[in-house]
Amino acid sequence: MSSSTSLQCPPLSLYIHIPWCVQKCPYCDFNSHGQKQQTLPEAEYISHLLDDLAKDAPLIGDRPICSIFIGGGTPSLFSANSIARLLKGVNSRVNLLTNAEVTMEANPGTIEAQRFADYVAAGVNRISIGIQSFQPSKLKALGRIHDEKQAQNAAQIAKQVGLNSFNLDLMHGLPKQSLDDALFDLKTAISQKPPHLSWYQLTIEPNTQFHSKPPKLPEDELLWDIQEKGDALLQAAGFQQYEISAYSQKGQQCQHNLNYWRFGDYLGIGCGAHGKITLPEQSRIIRTVKVKHPKGYMDLTRSYTYESNTVTPEDLPFEFFMNRFRLIEPCPKQDYLDFTGQSLDEHTSNNLQAAISKGLLTETLTHWQVTPLGRRYLNTLLETMV
Template structure:
């Protein structure tokens, strides 16, 4: 890691979000490396866990005072395993403990295999205004290969319900680069998703992660040339349908970007509560940025003799440049140069300028007097671009 010796300047407060982790799902998918645990729905410690989430939030709230919270994201696992009553209690408790803006985007992740119209309507009544539905594919054989518990009909029905219950927006999660997937398969999935007219579509490539079933028994995935054809032609389909790519793996209709995820990529702050949740908080009065990590396993997290936070540490100054650009360069929009110093507290050091110039010379970044911006080539070779930032 390069050492960045430029002096630290005053930090500015970025927008603040809240992430809430619900770790249970019906069964663990073979590609999933998230902190999730298979559990029968009737055995979920729903009420107990909500109590712990709110106690966890009460402790973290001291870090942010009355700062406004612009968005909430309830992820998992499968949060839609929790009842509407539990989500209502959770959100009422959130409003009592932090300054949640009246117009805040509040997203809940849902699995089409657990979707019921009555439950979706209940989530809306509880305050959920955006749902992210983990479709992944509209083909039965691909869903089976991914270990998903829903079928293609349930995937389509989930989108219909989302349209009908009065949400501000909803997202469909879709994967490509699947085992035994060809170009026609991938484009069929995109066309099927588009036929549901979602305001937002997350479209990302399957990767094999450590500590997953796919890592221990890797499936055969499409070759790089086919992956590029899928990405190129899939991107063209989405653009032709009126969707704008605003992040490497995210497309939306105009004005329907996920505000919570935008805050992540813009190097915003976020409280993270629940099992294994991560947080990032700027503390201007101490001139530092801290990261938090919560106890990972549900039994340990709900052990009253232990703290919820397993780690709280300051981000070292020489780590901040990479952290900033690793997030910010995922976005298609221009990155204001002023944001670097504003949100890291660092002047732009010579070695960072050299890294940026190297990326510009390779055609991965463009630059004006006031901003940097990832190029189409940079989007294709994002990992190469990020490696240059180290």
């Protein structure tokens, strides 16, 4: 058991989940539901989101919220008027910083110029566009509803509507993907000049269509090749890797994601949304999960919160490092003391030393730093920390 220090509140974000999408992709394990009805219950759902937030607000008091992320599903299925009502309601219920980053996920198949401009007018200042690939055969294999022209068009519109920043989401390691295929996608994405790129490997997750009918994915050797050559391409184009699967131009990191990986706090509202909140006066950190299915979530006879658990002191070290070691930046030792509220125990110290001896980590008096080897074998590093 670790001895305790004074538990500090880290920065605070807000995650909002909108669960509907046009159709469920075969690789997707997020809490999303294909749109069955012609019209979505937008007004009703937003009323519930704001009620959910009001019920959670006592957990945070007047702590300022530094970023909002509206994820899904496909939030861009909701009208700009609905998003404006949502953000106005958030602003009246919590202390939202005036310069807060407000990101919304969008699908290229649901985007047009006026709609984008209206989202900006509603208060969205950053858009994340789920492109995944620019090649028709790959988009078809992934079950995406857009084509390559819509993908490029969405990026062009994002540049024109007055956003602070935008992100393109891209996958590699796709079914039957060659090195040339993967680099073509990356070069096409880079040519759109996005301030931020999320570039991550397709993984087969439980409870997905791909899990029950697995496609043939590239061999490990090819995956390393894609990663290595892709990384070189991104660096040459001025992108800096700041997290295992996130690259940005200078100063364009996603603040919401940074806070998440730095073991920051976040309220989670909406179907299946997860939250993490530090309660210093009670010397504990809680994790919350909201009711998953829209029907259950919008049932007025029950609570929005499905479960709320205190993170045990034994689990805190691993949870901290599991998040923090995804980042390329050095990890201040003071953050560990402040945001877990405990000093290093013998077990955790031994784990850190084991990771250092394997070349996965380096250490100074004030920081830990994941090495290039540690980034390449992140799972091994995290297993060392258990």
